[in-house]
Amino acid sequence: MEKKIGEQYLFDFYGELLTEKQKQILDYYYNDDYSLAEIAGVMKVTRQGIFDVIKRSKAMMEVYEEKLGLVEKFLGSQKLLEEIQKDLVGLTEGTKDLELKSELTAVIEKLKKVSEEN
Amino acid sequence: MEKKIGEQYLFDFYGELLTEKQKQILDYYYNDDYSLAEIAGVMKVTRQGIFDVIKRSKAMMEVYEEKLGLVEKFLGSQKLLEEIQKDLVGLTEGTKDLELKSELTAVIEKLKKVSEEN
Structure with a gap:
């Protein structure tokens, strides 16, 4: 099997x-x-x-x-969420503005929570 | 009823x-x-x-x-996604960096897609 x-x-x-x-x-x-x-x-x-x-x-x-279709929906939104997370990490790494960096990091943390609870 | x-x-x-x-x-x-x-x-x-x-x-x-628990999970993640969206809109409105503005806007669009497909 x-x-x-x-x-x-x-x-x-x-x-x-x-x-x-x-x-x-x-x-x-x-x-x-x-x-x-x-x-x-x-x-x-x-x-x-x-x-x-x-x-x-x-x-x-x-x-x-x-x-x-829960599995299909799950896999689709996980893919999108990962993509968004990657975009935001890129923006965080690309900026020298420390306030923006920390705000983006907070958003990334929230996004991880969405992925985990999904 | x-x-x-x-x-x-x-x-x-x-x-x-x-x-x-x-x-x-x-x-x-x-x-x-x-x-x-x-x-x-x-x-x-x-x-x-x-x-x-x-x-x-x-x-x-x-x-x-x-x-x-699909409804409960859905309502929970919708709430988090809305919060994240609001954070990102705030960052978009707060910056004068046009490139960053457009990148954040693209991320917000992807996030809306996650909410819709959720």
């Missing part, structure tokens, strides 16, 4: 919509990077059972993403 | 998770501001039927909000 780029994001955004059991299994899988066999051992379920839960959970989260 | 502040946001964020019929009714209700009686007329359902659909849909969306 291959983990595709972006799957972790699906779990980050939609994990809360899964059942407790699904969430637990996907948490082992994505966050702790357990193998299917290891999860099967901890959960006392067959490896096939774990495989099925992960497969079904992924399909559910993909349906949510099709409807809500 | 009173529309509380924020309900419209619930529909904006979670409307796609409702059934087509629920979505249609809530669209009349929130976006077209139809009364329950008017929606009942258009949908050929009783007023009570419409009331029930709206009530159930709202409860569903509130559960989603409890789990995902």
Whole structure:
């Protein structure tokens, strides 16, 4: 079972919509990077059972993403925010006006907060 | 049936998770501001039927909000983004450096895009 780029994001955004059991299994899988066999051992379920839960959970989260597009929106705004941050860092480095420098630095800090909370 | 502040946001964020019929009714209700009686007329359902659909849909969306918190996150980052925008407008207005002015203006435009896509 291959983990595709972006799957972790699906779990980050939609994990809360899964059942407790699904969430637990996907948490082992994505966050702790357990193998299917290891999860099967901890959960006392067959490896096939774990495989099925992960497969079904992924399909559910993909349906949510099709409807809500949270991951796509997130990646888009992160890209824009990074770009803005880079622009502002450039302006901060380019000016000799110390007051402006400190004001821009404060703005950059706020922007980082937006990125983190996004 | 009173529309509380924020309900419209619930529909904006979670409307796609409702059934087509629920979505249609809530669209009349929130976006077209139809009364329950008017929606009942258009949908050929009783007023009570419409009331029930709206009530159930709202409860569903509130559960989603409890789990995902998209509206809360959105309002938080909109507030921060507005603050940043105001800071940057202040800096733009405060400088006589035309190059800086135009660079800051470009950053503000990008920031508006983040707010819109949020």
